[in-house]
Amino acid sequence: MSETRSEISQLGEFGLIDRISKNFTLQNKSSIKGIGDDAAVIDTGDDYLLISTDMLVEGIHFDLAYMPLQHLGYKAVAVNVSDIAAMNGKAEQITVSIALTNRFSVEAIDALYQGIKAACTNYKVDLVGGDTTSSTSGLIISISVTGRVKKDKVAYRNGAKANDIICVTGDLGAAFMGLQVLVREKEVYIADPNMQPDLEKYEYLVSRQLRPDARTEIIFDLEEAGVKPTSMIDVSDGLASELFHISKNSGVGIRIFEDKIPVDQVTFETAIDFKLDPITCALNGGEDYELLFTIEQSDYEKIKNHPDIHSIGYMHDKKDQNIMLSKQGTVVPLQAQGWNHFTNDPQT
Ligand code: ADP
Ligand code: MG
Numbered sequence: 001m002s003e004t005r006s007e008i009s010q011l012g013e014f015g016l017i018d019r020i021s022k023n024f025t026l027q028n029k030s031s032i033k034g035i036g037d038d039a040a041v042i043d044t045g046d047d048y049l050l051i052s053t054d055m056l057v058e059g060i061h062f063d064l065a066y067m068p069l070q071h072l073g074y075k076a077v078a079v080n081v082s083d084i085a086a087m088n089g090k091a092e093q094i095t096v097s098i099a100l101t102n103r104f105s106v107e108a109i110d111a112l113y114q115g116i117k118a119a120c121t122n123y124k125v126d127l128v129g130g131d132t133t134s135s136t137s138g139l140i141i142s143i144s145v146t147g148r149v150k151k152d153k154v155a156y157r158n159g160a161k162a163n164d165i166i167c168v169t170g171d172l173g174a175a176f177m178g179l180q181v182l183v184r185e186k187e188v189y190i191a192d193p194n195m196q197p198d199l200e201k202y203e204y205l206v207s208r209q210l211r212p213d214a215r216t217e218i219i220f221d222l223e224e225a226g227v228k229p230t231s232m233i234d235v236s237d238g239l240a241s242e243l244f245h246i247s248k249n250s251g252v253g254i255r256i257f258e259d260k261i262p263v264d265q266v267t268f269e270t271a272i273d274f275k276l277d278p279i280t281c282a283l284n285g286g287e288d289y290e291l292l293f294t295i296e297q298s299d300y301e302k303i304k305n306h307p308d309i310h311s312i313g314y315m316h317d318k319k320d321q322n323i324m325l326s327k328q329g330t331v332v333p334l335q336a337q338g339w340n341h342f343t344n345d346p347q348t
Contacts, residue, residue: 036249037157038086038233039147048154050147052083058138066182069108071210073115076141079236081123082214082289084147086234088155090219091147093128094120098142099135112141123216153223155232155293160250162317164230164294167309169215171262172239173278176285177270178202178209204266212289218309225302229293238286240334246294247315247322254322254334256313283324283334 008016021035032048033041039052056062056076064072077094084091096116100109120127125145185197199206214234222229231250233242239261243254263282271278294315295303303309313324322334 033156038083039089039145041087041154043151046151047148048089048151050084050087050089050149051144052080052147053142053144054080054083055140055142057140063182063186064139065186067210069111070115070118072141073112073117074119074211075115076143077116077119077123077125077145078212078214079289080143080145081119081125081147081216082212082234082236082291084145085214085216085219086155086232086291087147087149088153088219088222088229088232089147089149090216091123091125091145091214093126093146095128095144096130096141097132098130099133099140101135101138104139123214153228155229156249157231157233157245158249158251159229160231160246160252160294160315161296162252162315163297164252164315165297165300165311166243166254166256166292166294166313166315167229167303167311168235168239168262168290168292169218169308169310170288170290171264171267172235172283172288172290173271173281173285174205174208174264174267175212175287175289176209176281177267177274177276178205178207179287180274180276181205181270182209202266202270204264205270209287212287214289215291218291221306221309222303225299225306227295227299227302229295232291232293235288235290235292236286238284239288239292240283241286242292243334244322246292247319250294250315251319252315253318253320254313255316256324256334258324258326258332260310260312262310262312 011019017035024034026034030043031040032043039050042049042051054076056072058064062072076096080094081091098109098112116127119125181199181202185199188195189197231246233245235242243256247254258279261279261282263278267281268278271281300311304311324332324334326332
């Protein structure tokens with residue numbers, strides 16, 4: 001080991017993961033895809049087994065002042081299932097590991113597991129194990145998920161080709177605006193505990209932040225339509241960051257249109273109220289857990305009438321040109337901000 005000390009903040013989250021993965025090569029023939037996609041891909045014979053893991057840490061990913069434990073349990077499962085969906089697969093099992101302080105009661109853990117159970121029922125996944133330990137500060141939940149996909153249906157981040165159409169499901173930026181609303185209400189409450197939060201108008205935004213859903217039904221819809229995405233990723237860090245992952249891994253450039261980015265009306269109005277640009281929120285907000293994927297042009301007819309799939313642009317062969325055409329027709333270079341745990345951003 002050298003004597004010098006380098007700061008992790010200089011590398012950032014993705015730089016650190018790159019540094020780790022560089023030192024490991026896959027040794028087993030069954031390890032089809034290792035580090036670098038939404039889930040690892042393992043050859044189990046007939047199908048591919050998918051494995052992914054995600055950790056939620058109190059104070060980093062959630063604040064129990066506004067996050068009910070039941071929702072937290074649900075969200076922790078949903079974000080894992082979303083990573084399996086992002087491989088075009090179906091989740092089947094989870095393991096749940098928790099680290100707790102004695103601040104938590106039995107009833108609190110019951111509430112957490114009620115949420116986990118609701119998600120297991122909804123996504124038809126089985127809780128098959130986990131680990132329980134104590135923690136010196138706050139609650140940590142780490143969930144691993146396994147899933148399955150037919151070998152010819154697996155969708156990686158690296159399969160996009162020039163001229164493929166870029167699609168995204170649902171709408172973007174709502175979870176981020178939900179967080180802004182919750183943070184503001186918490187501040188109001190701290191200033192005057194008699195003030196009751198007025199969240200009715202923001203119900204959709206807050207639910208997108210506290211209880212996101214994985215878009216598992218889209219996987220079935222694509223299958224039914226006979227469409228195999230050429231690449232796919234879920235939107236956890238923000239549309240721009242995920243577009244960069246697809247561009248970098250596929251070696252092709254991105255061209256999206258600002259007026260095609262789906263933003264819900266309340267998200268739009270709330271962003272304006274907060275003096276934020278709605279499109280910036282959609283591009284960089286994160287935690288949407290929508291699916292971002294590319295399809296061949298010849299498949300467009302098959303999904304163009306789907307009410308929840310929006311085409312937002314296309315891939316082109318200049319891999320260093322990731323741009324957005326603004327409503328005014330100007331060319332805006334896309335910036336992959338995403339959330340970075342090791343700099344000053346508030347949340348992943
Ligand atoms: P996602 O946002 O889809 O959950 P991440 O950005 O967390 O994906 O991770 C990207 C890739 O890096 C994944 O393949 C993940 O398994 C891998 N990865 C993340 N952290 C580590 C780590 N500490 N060691 C090894 N692999 C990691
Ligand atoms: Mg992912």
